[in-house]
Amino acid sequence: MRPFEYVRAADVGQAVTMVSADPDTSYLAGGTTQVDLMKDGVLGPGRLVDITRLPLGGITHTGSAIRVGALATMEELAADPVVIERLPFVREALLLGASTQLRNLATIGGNLLQRARCRYFRDPTVEACNKRNPGSGCAAITGFARMHAILGTSDHCIALHASDVAVPLAALDAVVHVQGLDGPRSVPLTQFHLPPGDTPQIENVLRHGELITAVEVPLLPAGARSHYLKVRDRVSYEFALTSAGAALVMEDGLIREARVALGGVGTIPWRAWDAEDVLREAPAGRETFRAAADAALEGARTLPGTAFKVELAKRTLVRTLETIAGVQA
Structure with missing residues (x-):
């Protein structure tokens, strides 16, 4: 690990100023991604600004949404009574996303910013990684690519966004609140992460030094049903091969409202807008659900390994929707 300077920020303004002023400075919160990548030699900031004691935690409730502080932990959010009652698929995604030990440490802001789990990105001995070394190529495209993306990919990168909780948050139209030198701004989560395109090293819309302060999550309407299903190689806290988070409002056998997002398949948390269009005002049943799944995976770009x-993603979504609607498989 490269030697670095450690500084503890006294307030949000100081933290933003220190990091913004120096491209070799990064934030430190839960550290579950940052520290691992520093140990592996993938990241090597010259200075870390500790923000863990800033007043950016807590969960507050309004009539139609919850506001989750960026430093609130995964475990805190999963245990929140309003989340348990009104956002069950968010809770399911949190509980399936990590062990209890990690959930007590990892923050919600950090979860949204977690780096790719691509084996080539995380191995500094591999030269060809456009995300780590822009312009060097993508070893995953010609290598073993089982745990990689099939939606939102480009010729320059197929790395997967591995967050579980970002899937239902994307389906809910969550909003990310950010503080920078120019003041606060808000970004819809569906616009926060960037597909790789020609610049895989740019993963989101944050400017250097901008700090996530909170995430605003709309509540599901009364009567809505939701579910998060994660398919993985082993039960014990493995990353998703495929996952689906969905919420439905049903009336008289028809789906009046649908929200659908996929995980384990996209370079970003993948909102399945086309699937929602198929589901809306359609009868709740296997034929409808399969049509929605086909629409969600339209345009998937695969390699032999993916x-x-x-x-698998289609079946994951169909099973998720069947569970929500109470339809027999």
Whole structure:
């Protein structure tokens, strides 16, 4: 690990000023991604600004939403009574996302900013990684790519966004609140992460030094049903091969409102807008659900190692929707 300077910020303004002024300075919160990548030699900031004691935690409730402080932990959010009652698929995603030990440390802001789990990105001995070394190529495209994306990819990167909780948050139209030198701004989560395109090293819309302060999460309407399903190689806290988070409002056998997002398949948390269009005002049943799944995976781009994900993702979404609607498989 490269030697670094450690500084503890006294307030948000000081933290933003210190990091913004120096491209070699980064924030430190829970550290569950940052520290690992520093140990592996993937990241090497010259200075870390500790923000863990800033007043950016807590969960507050309004009539139609909750506001989650960026430093609130995964465990705190999963245990919140309003989340348990009104956002059950958010709670399911949190509980399936990490062990209890990690959930007590990892922050919500950090979860949204977690770096790619691509084996090539995380191995500094691999030269060809456009995310780590822009312009060097993408070893995953020609290598073993089982845990990689099939939606939102480019010729320059197929790295997967691995967050579980970002999937239902994207489906809910959550909003990320940010503080920078120019003041606060708000970004819809569906616009926060950037697909790789020609610049895989740019993963989100944050400017250097901008700090996530909170995430605003709309509540599901009364009567809505939701579920998060995660398919993985082993039960014990593995990353998703495929996952789906969905919420439905049903009336007289028809789906009046639908929200759908996918995980384990996208370079960003993947909002399945086309699937929602298929579901809306359609009868709740297997035929409708399969049509929605087909729409969600339209345009998937696969390699030999990821081709299996297309059908698996479709079945994951169908099962999720069947569970929500109480339809027999």
